[in-house]
Amino acid sequence: MILKKKQHYVWRQYLRNWSFVDDRIFFIYKSSGEVKATNLDRVAQKRFFYEVDSFTEEQESVLTKLIEQWSNDLSKETNLRLVNIFLTYSKVKRVSDILRIAGKGTRLDIVKKNTLEDLHAVFEKFGDKLISINVLSDISFFLEPAERLKALIYICVQYTRTNQMHSKAVNGLSLFEYFPESALKLIAITFSVTLGSNLALLHKLRITYIKNISNTDFITTDQPIINTKTNFNELLETTELLEFYYPVKPNIAILISTSNADELVELEISLDSEINSYNSLLIKANPDFIFARKKETLFELKNNFSSKQ
Template structure:
């Protein structure tokens, strides 16, 4: 716990490397600034102490408790309580340290430094653990291999991973800051509660998918066109809930994308060759749902995606 990582990623660096060139550079287009540049994946999709934890005040705890109770499954509610407790234990330790009047200064300073590091980095380490479990699964997916889904633990790890990739981003954090939130009048600051909220939402989605895990299938879009798939700072996007279940789109590399969706009839894996119009459609959706950055093989292509008509159709 001695290393303090200030710039914390909300998109996995290892994932982004599929879009790098021989020099290890990836192209990035900034939507708000309307400019592009090339850099290392380590330099994008980051925010200073993005996962820093906060000590919940009474109103914040009330809101988190209310979110937990919305889960209909008692086992899921218990999982939420344990997760929230894990991240709030740091502040119980801080309270204990504050009460230790007889502690030597050097010992107090050492313990305080360790608590500060934990508060600022535990959330990132949590996501690193999820990514480590998903690494071999992602490598298989990039080869259109879904055999891992037949193994219970791998299936759990994948469902948890893709749900976390959907909810961990600034885009979803901003969506939570809505004008008519019932707790705004009570002084609730959703920036302070977002990390815990994201864990609750991701777990709820994971649990829902897991309950119907045999109904969810993998649809691969192979891309042999001259236009590559792009990705963005919201790498997993929802193509909507059509009354059947979630449809999650996840570009895996410039030549391959995944749709993970509920389909009772389809086999576990299907592969379809994407036409140019379809590639443009999915790229436009990635642009639409990104927060401020899209990523690709080169700046010129990203500029072209940014200039796509807003009514691009899948065809």
């Protein structure tokens, strides 16, 4: 095994839907405001973003009990397995330190750096069908229980895994000052499994397939999924309302909302102004990266920003 240094908090395969030649993608980075192009390997990632920490035995016990309490009957078994995987490094390191095992450094470092990254790779596979949709019938898997569950867990994990959501959790959740910072990433995953399970198994959902036939593309960002019912200045704010918006490709997006009946709906949009409204939803979330298939789309966005200042 090798160390996975560049760890993406937005799935690279998803971003590939906006790329052009040789896996390059146009983007605006918030700090510079410049329109640039680079390889997918260099965006929406940080060096060892998913690195895990070492915990004390007391911290391990408390963390396990908290997640067990927050989980429900639908997610508890899965979440406790995730806790055990997450704590592998901490437990092995403690035993290795006691036994003074020689040559443990490299192997332990791989566990430390790769464990969460590997878990996210598993959840990313749950989204294979979703990011490949082209017509309304392609989302019929939302009516199949097993596929519906995987897709909704995928959606929820992608919603919470980002750098933006992690930063807000670090700054806004004082409870977790008791734990090393990487615990927040485990909390995000287990919360996502619980939310996704609830949506899949306990709620009726309207899945709206949005077909963009306008002259303006959907953009995406490094916070690619948003709850349109959330205050964008308080992404961690508790709300009982939910409507996930997810641009899947420059010409396709989906909305997932609770409903009185399970239904698949197609919405065709031909007006640029309506697409701009959806794009604005992502921009209001204040992302670090904005991505587009064409650089002209980003220049237009940049000009619109300038004109409003």
